[in-house]
Amino acid sequence: MAARWDDVPDDAKDSYRFLANRMLWSMDEGDIAIIPGRVGEAWLSYVAELLGLASPPTVLSLRDYPGDGWYSGGRPRLVEDLRRLMAGSGAAEPWRLECYIHDRDIAGWERLLGIGAEESVRFAQGTAELVNSKSVFRSMATAFGIPVAEGRVVDRGPELVDCVSELLGRTGAVIVKQDVNAGGDGNILLTTVQGGKEAGAHYVVHLAATDRGTVAAALGPFGLTDVPDLPAGAGPAHNVVEVYHESVRELSADVFVPKTGAPTLMSYSDLRMAETWKGSTYPPQDLTPRLHAHLGAYMQQVAIVAQQLGYHGPMNIDAIVTTSGELLFNEFNGRVGGTTGIDTIGRRLLGEDYLDHHVLTSQIDVPAPACDVLTKVLDDHGLLFTRGSDRGVIIYNDTTEDTGTVEYVVVGRGWDETSRSEEQLRRVLDEL
Numbered sequence: 001m002a003a004r005w006d007d008v009p010d011d012a013k014d015s016y017r018f019l020a021n022r023m024l025w026s027m028d029e030g031d032i033a034i035i036p037g038r039v040g041e042a043w044l045s046y047v048a049e050l051l052g053l054a055s056p057p058t059v060l061s062l063r064d065y066p067g068d069g070w071y072s073g074g075r076p077r078l079v080e081d082l083r084r085l086m087a088g089s090g091a092a093e094p095w096r097l098e099c100y101i102h103d104r105d106i107a108g109w110e111r112l113l114g115i116g117a118e119e120s121v122r123f124a125q126g127t128a129e130l131v132n133s134k135s136v137f138r139s140m141a142t143a144f145g146i147p148v149a150e151g152r153v154v155d156r157g158p159e160l161v162d163c164v165s166e167l168l169g170r171t172g173a174v175i176v177k178q179d180v181n182a183g184g185d186g187n188i189l190l191t192t193v194q195g196g197k198e199a200g201a202h203y204v205v206h207l208a209a210t211d212r213g214t215v216a217a218a219l220g221p222f223g224l225t226d227v228p229d230l231p232a233g234a235g236p237a238h239n240v241v242e243v244y245h246e247s248v249r250e251l252s253a254d255v256f257v258p259k260t261g262a263p264t265l266m267s268y269s270d271l272r273m274a275e276t277w278k279g280s281t282y283p284p285q286d287l288t289p290r291l292h293a294h295l296g297a298y299m300q301q302v303a304i305v306a307q308q309l310g311y312h313g314p315m316n317i318d319a320i321v322t323t324s325g326e327l328l329f330n331e332f333n334g335r336v337g338g339t340t341g342i343d344t345i346g347r348r349l350l351g352e353d354y355l356d357h358h359v360l361t362s363q364i365d366v367p368a369p370a371c372d373v374l375t376k377v378l379d380d381h382g383l384l385f386t387r388g389s390d391r392g393v394i395i396y397n398d399t400t401e402d403t404g405t406v407e408y409v410v411v412g413r414g415w416d417e418t419s420r421s422e423e424q425l426r427r428v429l430d431e432l
Contacts, residue, residue, distance in 0.1 A: 018399045020100060022341035022407075024059070025348070025396075031057045032085055034078070038063060043371040043398035050387050050394070051348060058085065070105040072112050079112055086113065101335035102128045102313055122310060131311045131334030134240045135179050140305050141329060146298050149328050151242030153179075157227035161216045163241045164190060168210040173244035175201060176224065179237055189244060190218055197246045199273035200330075245328060247320035251284060251295060254343050255303045257334075259312045263303035265296065267343040267355060271318070272363070279363035280339050282346070283355050285415055294327050295319065302332050314340055338364070342409055345394060349387070350411070359418040361410045362396060368406040368429055371398040381428050383421060385411055393425055 020035040024047055027033060038061045048056040060081065067074035086095055095115045099106045102123045110120035130136050135153040142148065150170060154160045160176070167174045173191035181187075189201035198204050205218045216225050228236050250271035256264045269280035287295075299317050306315060316337030318330040342362055346354040354360075368374050378384035378393050385392030390413060397407040410425060412418030 018397065018402070019338075021397045021399070022338070023098070023100065023336060024057070025051070025341045025344045026098065027051075027053075027057045029053050029055065029057065030089055030091060032082065033057060033059045034062065034082075035059060036062050037399075037402065040371060040398055040401060043395065046371055046375060046395065050385075052387060070109075072105065072108040082113060099336075101132065104129070125310070127310045128313075128334050129180075130309055131306045131315065131332060133179055133238075134177050134331050135238045137332050138240060141302075144301060144305055146302060147326070147328050148330075149242040149245055151240060153238050154241055155227070155236045155238060156224050160224055160239055160241065161212060161219060164219070165210055165212045165215045167241060167243050168192065168207070168215070170243045171245060172196075173246075175242050175244045176219075177240040177242070179239060188219075188222060188224075190215065191244065199247060199250060245320065245322045245326075248323055249284070249321045251287075251319045251321065252280065252337070252339055253295070253299050253317050254337060254340050255299060255315045255317060257303050257307050257312050257315050259307075263300060263307065263315075265299065266314075267339065267346065268295070268299075269339055272361075277338060278365065279361065280342065282339075282342065282360040282362075285359070291321060291327060298327070298329060302329070306332060306334060316340065342396065345396070345409060349385075349394075350390065357413065358390070359412055359415045361418055361422050362408065364397075364407045365403075365405050366408060366429065367404055368400060368408075369432060370400045371395055371406075374398075374406065377428060377432065378425075381424070383425055383428065391417060391421065393421065 018037050021037070021039055024033060024039065024044070039059055044056045044059060060078070065075045065078040072079065095113070097106065097110055097113070097116055102119070104124055104126060107120040107124035110116040138148060138151065138153055140146070150167065152163050154163050164174050164176065168190065172193045173189060173196065176188040176190065178186040187201045188203045188205065189198055190205045190207055192207050192210060194206070203222070207214055207218060219225050224239070230236060250273050251268065252271050253268040254266040256266055258264070267282055268284060269282040270284040271277055272279040272281065302317050303315055311334045313334060314336050315332060315334050316339065317332045320328050320330065322328060342360060346358070346360060350358055369377070374395060375384055383393045385394045391411055394409040394411065395406055396409045399405055408425065410418050410422045412421055
């Protein structure tokens with residue numbers, strides 16, 4: 001998700017077309033999915049078989065319905081097809097809409113399709129947009145005592161340049177974040193530290209000095225040094241500037257926020273970070289009791305505040321542990337995250353309590369052959385997870401037709417078994 005398509009780095013745009021494929025793991029018979037790209041028939045059948053569905057669900061691609069973005073008024077033929085499919089389904093239960101982010105566009109779809117009247121009113125007010133804003137998160141965190149890195153919400157231009165120049169004196173590194181973006185895309189790390197860690201940054205700029213002129217010269221190519229020329233009545237998109245702390249581990253949690261009552265921790269994980277997120281380990285391994293307690297308490301507090309803002313639904317919350325052992329929170333996102341589908345897999349294939357007796361690892365952007373070829377190779381090597389088993393490799397997403405890569409999940413009955421299976425998987429993939 002990004003506020004503007006132009007805010008997504010060019011080398012990340014392909015992945016945005018396929019994020020929705022992960023949500024197909026939540027589908028049941030008779031469901032209808034609408035996704036931006038296409039999904040291979042072999043992988044869709046593979047998912048249906050693992051989930052125990054009699055047949056794959058109906059999947060529609062926006063590529064077949066010309067239009068711009070997700071605005072419902074821009075794709076009248078898709079509206080007609082959805083109404084026809086819904087009317088002819090014979091569904092016994094009322095239709096509901098599940099989505100990546102329940103923003104105003106989705107509320108518009110609910111109104112057009114005549115479903116979720118209460119939900120469409122609530123989310124038409126921009127509720128989901130609030131809880132996907134880094135500036136809102138910083139405001140909320142400072143108000144409620146949730147630990148975050150020192151920083152500020154700023155506008156492009158002199159305010160941003162001055163803030164970066166000042167905060168560079170704290171640790172020698174500062175990260176500039178777009179207010180609305182996903183997965184670290186668009187984040188710029190400016191650093192005077194040589195050989196330091198660079199996790200969470202899409203772009204890295206090394207500085208010889210921290211004065212205003214040096215900082216402005218570094219930020220100029222990103223279009224951040226000039227106040228944007230906006231039409232009357234339009235406000236600029238905010239940026240968040242934070243002191244950058246090197247981390248010894250990055251953590252994430254998936255929480256379900258109900259309309260009323262206590263939020264539920266669905267899963268939590270160690271994030272595998274390169275420059276940006278590349279995978280996860282569930283649950284985090286060797287997390288100290290102190291960090292366990294603080295992580296759980298603060299995540300619950302974040303979710304409760306989001307609930308008080310009027311939000312309900314899935315939420316993912318990210319944090320780091322610094323080299324000094326301090327827990328700092330990065331952001332909240334009131335939407336489906338990269339780890340949400342993996343929690344769905346765990347619950348549907350291993351049981352609601354899967355984190356008590358299994359360890360899962362995941363990796364994205366892995367070069368591999370298409371699903372039908374890969375499943376045979378995995379089966380030949382005794383690595384393929386099958387329905388009813390409790391170990392093996394699951395093909396979480398297949399985008400080989402467009403990107404030549406897959407996302408995988410490795411399941412084991414403990415860290416040793418899972419890590420051995422993942423090492424074996426990597427050897428097999430290297431030989432293909």
